[in-house]
Amino acid sequence: MRSAQSAPVKQPFNTSVSSNSPAYTILLVENLSSDREVYCRYLLADSSCHYILLESSSATEALLICQNQHIDSILVNYALPDANGPDFLQMLQMQFDGQHPPVVFVASENDAAMAVRAIKLGAEDYLVNQTLTPEQLQLAMRSAIGANRRGELGANTPSQLQPWEQEEQSHLQHLNRDLTSRVAELQTLIEILPVGIAIASDRSCAQMQCNALMRQMLGVNAEQNISKSAPAAEQPRFQVFQNGQEIASKDLPMQMAAHLGIEVRDVEIEIRLPDGTSRQLLSYATPLWGDQHEIRGTVGAFLDITERKHIEAELCDREATIRRQFAELEGIYATAPVGLCFHDTDLRYVRINERLAEIDGVSVADHLGRTLREVLPELADTLEPLHHHVIERGEPILNVEIHGMTQAQPNVERDWIASYYPLKDGNNRVLGVNVVVQDITEHKQAQAEREQLLRQLEIERRFLEQTLQQLPSGVAIAEAPTGRLLFHNDEAIRLLRHPMDMSETYSGYANYGALHPDGRPYQPEEYPIARSVLIGEVVKAEEMSYRRGDGTETVFSVNAAPIVDPSGNRVAAVSTFEDISKRKQIEVERTHLLAEAETANRSKDEFVAMVAHELRSPLNAISGWAKLLQTRQFDPPTTQKALETIVRNTQTQVQLVEDLLDISRMVRGTLHLTLAPTNLAEVIEVAVETVRPTAEAKGLLLKMQRQQVEPVLGDLHRLQQIVLNLLANAIKFTPEGGHIQVELTQSDSQVQLQIRDTGKGINPEFLPHIFDRFRQDQQDTTTKQGLGLGLAIAKYLVEMHHGSVTAESAGEGQGATFTVKLPLQEPGKPDAGEPERVDGWERDQSALPSEQPLNDIRVLLVDDEPDVLNLAAFILEEYGAVVQTATNAPTALEQLPYFQPHILLSDVAMPEQNGYELLQQVRLLHPDKQIPAIALTAYAGEARQEESLRAGFRQHLTKPVEPEQLVTAILNAIDNDPHYG
Structure with a gap:
């Protein structure tokens, strides 16, 4: 550390300093000698003051110097090796008891906050080292010394302040006037120059000032800092580009001049303003040098060359255009x-x-x-x-x-x-x-050929048009890709029954209003011809519904296909369409018939299953009781019960077979009626009494109410069958405790039979099918309902009598009403005693005597079934007949001469020789004596009966035959035989 006495002293070297200028002693406290040299140079350059400069490199040394010498002001670095600014200031205040020389701090940008703290502790001023200029330092030192002198004179001798102040003020006024004049001249010059001028007062170019033209070019106002090196918050918004790339702040012309210490010339830059506009500037920059040849800032000049660049670009474009046009001309000439x-x-x-x-x-x-x-x-x-x-x-x-x-x-x-x-x-x-x-030589030749070709094409076009006009289908041709209609034949108009749409594009197809099969309207692009035109689709037999011009509905089958030229390009499309409404109707009818056939087949299958069930049920009872009677001995009541069960189930099977035979006759159309005037009231009364035991056994109340009616022309047996079927149906479907009401009335020319019940009623969905064959209500599949043929047979028989039958029901559980209407006998028809046709025997079966009516009558019985043969022989013998049996025709012929029967009973279907052939042989053997014969067969039907009568049989009995029926038939045949007796 230096002693106070050894502190270096620097005298002023500025010869322009007046001898009358005041002299001040300044202590420079800085540990860096280079910075002390700068401070000395700045202060000694002040021509308005005479400075004696003392130097110190530490706080301790500075305090010793202040103890031994008079100091007017102290310039001290904020960061000394042995103390910071506030600490040095506090030590100085303690040493002088508050009356210390004024202190000015020099601090870096990073120490600015601490420098502010020092001001608060009593420092006069602080300066930023990086931006320090000679003028700033000189002014700061003069201000500190002046403030201190005024304070000292005012405290000690107020009368001494006036001369000093006058001298200082006079000197300062002179300097200010000179400085103001020079600054005004410079500012005026800068403002009127036709170039942009920018000045940076520090080497880092953090602060820049500029003239009005420069501000205009940069789009900033007078208060804004134009430096791109300023802190982020202060930076202007314009951008600087060179060759399309944004320039970093360190590479800008003024920054480069300040940093490298060189002149920057003829650098073209582009300024892009926030509003999207831009300017081209030619820039020059040079550093500003201090007294010690240090860089203290930079100045830049910027010339707006935007218009010149535009002119240059236009000239370049014109030159390029001329060159291009010349090249194009050369190319045109060459190619x-x-x-x-x-x-x-x-x-x-x-x-x-x-x-x-x-x-x-x-x-x-x-x-x-x-x-x-x-x-x-x-x-x-x-x-x-x-x-x-x-x-x-x-x-x-x-x-x-x-x-x-x-x-x-x-x-x-x-x-x-x-x-x-x-x-x-x-x-x-x-x-x-x-x-x-x-x-154009070849062109003219080609033109002549083309004209010839066009004439040929016109001939072919007319031929094609005439051909299309003769087609039985509608034809339309549309051009591609517009869909505009080019041609249609007359058949198209006839099918549509309105003119064709002649719109310029396919959008006009919307006027046709065709519908898809599902009812959706066709969009214009969905029509077959449109799809062929637009995407080349081939459409085959597409069906569309259409309302024609006269309002009628029809169905068209439409075909469409694209027409392409030799290069494969679509040029048009053709569509054909035909009316298929009749074919569709036939298809619908065929589908309906097929469905009905399938339903009928299904019903027949169900019917076969029901037939099997209905056959097995009585057969089970018959077979069971028969085997029990064969293998065991029962008491008389049980035996009687078994026999009654066998008889009842046998009758059930007989009725079942009769119903099936009736259905077969109905299907084949061979069911015939034996018509005669018939009292319908008596038929109904007999039928009601027949079913009454069954109804009462089920707990049903059966009532009959009838008027006296005129006869009807009908088949007594079939009319009785109609009534019994309807009554059986009512009894079957009426639960216990129900009611059945039978009413017979006459009105005008017909009689009406109504049977009402309080039964289960009829499902509304099934009601239309109540009289169908093979149909039953399937609501209850677990209940035995029989074959369900009774109503179908009843309806068929009623219609054969030229009547009608209907069924009504309010629904399930609401009962049912069946109404039969039959016409009365027309005048002129035979009387009641004159039947049109009889069954071949008139004897009342109930009138058979209790004794043996066939006593001593010889019967030749022929059947190839031994069980049937033995049963029939037993029955006839029980009635007194003498029976001779044969199992085939040859045996019967052998027995015929010596047995000499009164009557022949023969089966029809037998092996080797059938019953018809046997009867022919008998007639040949005894031509003078025609033995009466009865056909006893399982074949039923009117046709079979007529065939038997034509063969010579007196009667045709269908197995199984009731004993009384068989005896009656034999007696009737013998009674009518003149050879018997």
């Missing part, structure tokens, strides 16, 4: 498929392309410089007048057809099309003629 040339006003060739040289038959080189007549003497008389016309009038001549010969093909006539255009200068003076020539 044009037509002949091109230029003649001057003397008709000399100046330019010609290869194509025209080929047409002329002369090389390009042999054209240039020669006249039209020299090159084409054969055509000169034709061509020269055309050139002269264009040159003299300045008007073009277009599309002149020329015919002649050239050297290219001597003695060959060719054709050309030529056009002539004048070339003029800026004064509208003709400089020459541009000629365009096209050889």
Whole structure:
């Protein structure tokens, strides 16, 4: 550490300092000698003061100097090796008891906050080292010393302040006037210069000032800092680019000049403002040097060259355009498929392309410089007048057809099309003629061929049109891709029954209003012909519903396909359509019939299953009781019960077979009626009494109410069957405790039978099918309901009597009403005692005597079934007959001579010889004595019965036969035989 006495002293070197200037002692406290040198140079450059400068490198040394010498002011670095600014200030205050010399701190940017703290502790001022200028330091020191002097004089001798103040104020006023004048001159110069000027007062260029033109170019106001090196919060919003890339702040011209200490010249930059506009600037920058040749800032000049750059760009574009046009012209001349040339006003060739040289038959080189007549003497008389016309009038001549010969093909006539255009200068003076020539020889030949082809095509078109008009389908042709209709035949109009839509595009198809099979309307692009036109789809047999012009509905089957040219491009589409409504109706009917057939087959299958069930049920009872009676001995009541069960189930099976036979006759149409006047009231009364025991056994109340009605013409047996079937149906479906009401009335020309019950009723869905064959209500599949044939048979028989039967029901559980209406006997029909047809026996079966009615009657019984044969023989013998049995026809013929039967009972279906053949043999053996014969067979039906009668049998009995019925038939046959007796 230096002693106070050894502190270096620097005297002023500025000779311009006045001898009357005040002298002040300044202590410089800085550990860096280079910074002390800078401070000394800045202060000694002040011409308004005389400074004695003392130097110290530490706080301790500075305090010792202050103890031994008078100090007017202290300039101290904020960060000393042995103390910081506030600590040094506190030690100084303690040493002088508050009356210390004024202190000015020099601090870095990072220490600014601490410097502010030092001011609060009593420092006069602080300066930032990085931006410190000589003027700032000089002013700060003069201010600190002046403030301190005024304080001292005011405290001690107020009367001494006036002369000092006058001297200082006078000196300062002189300096201020001089400085103000110089600054004003400089500012005026800067403002009027036609270039942008920017000045940075520090080497880092963190703060920049600029003139008005520069602010205008940068789009900033006077208060804004224009430096891109400023802190982020202060930076302006414009951007700087060079060659399309944004420039970093350190690479800007002024920053480079300040950093490198060099002049930057002719650097072009682009300024992009926030509003999207930009300017091109030519920039210059140079560093500002201090007294010690240090860089203290930089100044930059910026010339707005935006307009110049635009002009340069336009010139470049024009030059490029001219070069491009020239290249295009050269390219056109080189590649044009037509002949091109230029003649001057003397008709000399100046330019010609290869194509025209080929047409002329002369090389390009042999054209240039020669006249039209020299090159084409054969055509000169034709061509020269055309050139002269264009040159003299300045008007073009277009599309002149020329015919002649050239050297290219001597003695060959060719054709050309030529056009002539004048070339003029800026004064509208003709400089020459541009000629365009096209050889059209082949074109004219092709045109002639095309005309011939068009004539042929027209013939074929007419042929095609006439062919399409003869087609039985509607035909339409539309062009691609618009869908515009080109053709339609007359059949199309006849099918649509309105004119075709002639819109320019397929969007007009919406007017047709066709529907898809599911009812959706066709969109214009969905029509088959539109799809063929637009996407080339082939449509086959697409069905669409259509309302024709007369309002009728129909169905069209539509086909469509694209029409392509030889290159495969779609040029049109053709569509054909035909009315398939009748075919659709047939298909619907066929589908309906098929469904009905399937339903019938299904019903028949169900019916077969029911038949099997209905056959097995009584057979089970018959078979069971029969085996029990065969293997065991029962008491009389049990035996009687078994026999009754067997008889009852046998009758059930007989009725079942009869119903099946009736259905078979109904299907084949062979069911016949034996018509006679019939008292329907008696038929109904017998039927009611027949079923009454069954109804009462079930707990049903059966009532009958009838009027006296006139006879009807009908089959007694079949009418009784109708009533019994309806009553059986009512009893079956009426639960215990129910009621059944039978009413017979007459009105006008018909009688009406109504049977009402309080039974289970009829499902509304099944009601329309109540009389169908093979149909039953399937609501309850677990209940035994029989075959369900009774109602179908009843309806068929009623209609055969020219009547009607209907069924009504309010629903399930609401009972049912069946109504039969039959016409009365028409006048002129036979009386009641004159039947139109009888069954072949009239004897009342109930009138058979209790004794043996067949006593001593010899019966020849023939059947190939032993069980049936034995049963019939037993029955006949029980009634007193003498029976001889035979199992076939030969055996019967052998027994015939010695047995001499009174009557023959024969089965029809037997092996070797059937019953018909047996009867023929019998008639041949005894031609004088015709033995009566009865056919006893399982074959039923009117046709079978008629066949038996034609063969010679007196009667036709269907197995199984009740004993009484068999006895009655035998007695009737013998009674009518004149040989018996």
